[in-house]
Amino acid sequence: MRQPKYFTPNEVSFHNTLNDLWVSYLGKVYDLTPLVNKFKGDVLLKPIIECAGKDISHWFDPKTKDILTHIDPLSGCVKYYTPRGRFVHVPPPCPRTDWANDFGRPWWRDRQYEVGLLTVKTRWIRIINTLTSQEQRLEVCSEETLDDILQRYLRYNSHASSYTWKHNCVKLDMRKTLEENGILDEDEDFYTMSMDRDLFCPSICLYFNDDLTEL
Template sequence: MSRFYTAMEVREHAYDDDAYVSLNGKILDLTSLIRAYRANPRVAPLTKPLIQVAGTDISHWWDAETDDFKTCVDVNSGMRTYAMPLGRVPHMPTIYPDSKIDLSYETPWWKDPSYVVGALTSRTRRIRLVNTLTGDETTLEVCAEETLEQLLQERYLPVNAHARSYTWVRLDPEPRELDMSLTLEQNGIVDEADSFESLGLNADYYVPAIHLYYNDDLTEA
């Protein structure tokens, strides 16, 4: 898995030409599947349910016991079939003969690792990055599982193209350089949101800060 995603980031991919879904903690990019099916009028209708759920979590479709999508008994045939309230989707078999059946795939998309682009975070948290050179402060929502290197690469570089020219330091109270290969928690920056809420305070009552010190090295941009 290349990276972690927040639920908000998944919701940004809610279009027919940019469609992500989360399924059992994994993030699937179904854009190419939808594009391929829409190019064929015979099977294009099968993409409608996927477009409807793009940007959302579809784990409620899943049956943990069978490790597959949930099934039901078809009232007309008495046969067991997939329970899809929005309609059949690509790679899903039918009870009756159907011209929309596609036999060109080997693994259905919901079990095909090639569609997986990342993982859904189990928890988000906020962090303040204070640039001591410019005085700028950036507050980011990040995934608890992300290392500082991943945080820098995926979230802070778009804000500061020279982010790699800085040393990340925590002041608590003595300055200490942080390990970029570790997560915030592993670096001793504890998430206190639950404690604040238990006291009736806003989860963001206090957002911890990391201070960035410029290394005077323009070679890293």
């Protein structure tokens, strides 16, 4: 399995420990584990650790891509707005000689931590293996192609590429998304009509081809 380009909020939430710490913000997903290891034991990690596995977009200005700022009522100076407390790479409120400011780019602007994109919308689908009658329910990203979804499904069937994928008896284009293949997202309609979307989860049927492909 190759690493997906898009991640669901649920996938990000699994990475919530000191040894595996991810966050998302402004539509992207970041692995801050190296940052945590570098500053291990530093009290300035606390706000980041508290938000492990969560989205922290509310920390940032969408236009500048920088931490939100405010006017300090005492000094009248522009300062970073950090309600959870000051964190790594945020300068102290007053000048100090013991603060190292030679770290270069702050972590929130450093692309080395970026691992992928956060999906705008997740979708649930059912994948039914017509050969074995096995059924698997998957949460996928709306931006993903069927090839990407196949990669997610490999953990349940390592020979998934040896099947023809169909919806309503129509062969699917594996290079296109669910929406582009005519599998519409009707969640909003279900919500409007007070219908349980879990009862109307679209299904994709897999039909076995000639021979298995080892992956």
